[in-house]
Amino acid sequence: MARLRDCLPRLMFTIRSLLFWSLVYGYCGLCASIYLLKLLWSIGQGTRADLPAGRAGAPAPVLERPLPGTHCYVRIKESGLRFHYVAAGERGKPLMLLLHGFPEFWYSWRYQLREFKSEYRVVALDLRGYGETDAPIHRENYKLDCLITDIKDILDSLGYSKCVLIGHDWGGMIAWLIAICYPEMVMKLIVINFPHPNVFTEYILRHPAQLFKSSYYYFFQIPWFPEFMFSINDFKALKHLFTSHHTGIRGKGCQLTTEELEAYVYVFSQPGALSGPINHYRNIFSCLPLKHHMVTTPTLLLWGEKDAFMEVEMAEVTKIYVKNYFRLTILSEASHWLQQEQPDIVNKLIWTFLKEEARKKD
Known part of the structure; x- marks a missing residue:
């Protein structure tokens, strides 16, 4: 009997793991079937479905104009990868490191590069596999451990031991993990539209709406x-994410211009440019939930209430994982693309958070 009691926890863990992976792969198959049916339906209706084609020639005009910062590159000794970033502000000032989401690149932080360069060395990074940063071929090169180590190595290469860390969407996921694994590296943590990773994994299994x-x-x-699906019809799916009524930028005055949208298409239309970003997601289920999960860094969480990808309730739950000053601001009628859609408000909230913490120290 005692032996049975000892085996029971392991048996329950095995059963839960089997159920979890059955859900993952079962839902993978369902999603693939739905997307395939959509493709076949569009073809059956006579809708033209152009095959993928890379964009030739010069970058989009908006990327050739005077930029909010300077193009820079750094090669990491350990991994051998070359990272691209755009930097603004004087060297030697405190570092503010910006991590973008999917499907974005450094350009999504253009408003913040201009805003915070007066007091910070602002660095908007192209994450591993994105933009002009090197993109390893194999899926295993995009595990969360690799992405976390990238940020640590980049700080070392830039000559900093700590930074103000800001992440949006998938970049928010990485920012949370950096704050958990290397709290000494993060002076302040600011996350936009992504909950604590454990909140995400627990919530998604209990709420069908978030699963969808x-x-x-x-x-x-x-x-x-x-x-393939992102590439056909001249990257229609990519454009749809930023422009549709349901998922796109909601503020009329801040919607991407034709040239800005073309910049995104140009970046992701380069040969192999989608595989790296999507490979980030192909490792997530083997890395979550986390064993260590508490955040001890002062944290600001900004959230667009009309986010089409994340339930707002996850933002409220996140505070239980932060054992320090925590501020949550939910912006009504705002979308997932918060720092581009409402840059003035976002920048003001970030300034308030940074100054507020500075006053506390004084």
Whole structure:
């Protein structure tokens, strides 16, 4: 009997793991089937479905104009990868490191590069696999451990031991993990539209609505097909994310211009440019939930209430994982793309948070 009691916890863990992976792969298959049916439906209706084609020639005009910062590159000794970033502000000032989401690149932080360069060395990074940063071929090169180590190595290469860390969407996921694993590196943590990773994994299993909103996480587990779906019809799916009524930027005055949208398409239309970003997601289920999860860094969480991908309730729950000063601001009628849609408000809230913490120290 005692032996049975000892085996029971392991048996329950095995059963839960089997159920979890059954859900993951079952939902992967369902999502793939739905996307395939959509493609076949569009073809059956006579809708033109152009095959993928890389964009030739010079970058989009908006990327050739005077930029909010300077293009820079750094090669990491340990991994051998070359990272691209755009930097603004004087060297030697405190570092503010900006981590973008999907499908974005450094340009999504253009408003913040201009705003915070007066007091910070602001660095908007192209994450591993994105933009002009090197993109390893294999899926295993995009595990969360690799992405966390990237940020640590970049700080070392830039000559800093700590920074103000800001992340949006998937960059928010990485920012949370850095604050958890290397709290000494993060002076202040600011996350935009991404909950604490454990909140995300627990919530998604209990709330069908969030499971549906996160269907792309499961769809991205499938080899090559997601890249294909994003590429057809001149990257229509990519444009749709930023422009549709449901998922796109909601503020009329802040919607991406034609040239800005073309910049995103140009970056992701380069040969192999989608595989790296999607490979980030192909490792997530093997890394979560976290064993160590408490955040001890002062934290600001900003959230667009009309986020089409994340339930706002997750923002409220996140505070239980922060054992320090925590501030949550939810912006009504704002979308997932918060720092681009409402840059003035976002910048003001960030300034307030940074100054507030400085006054506390004084």
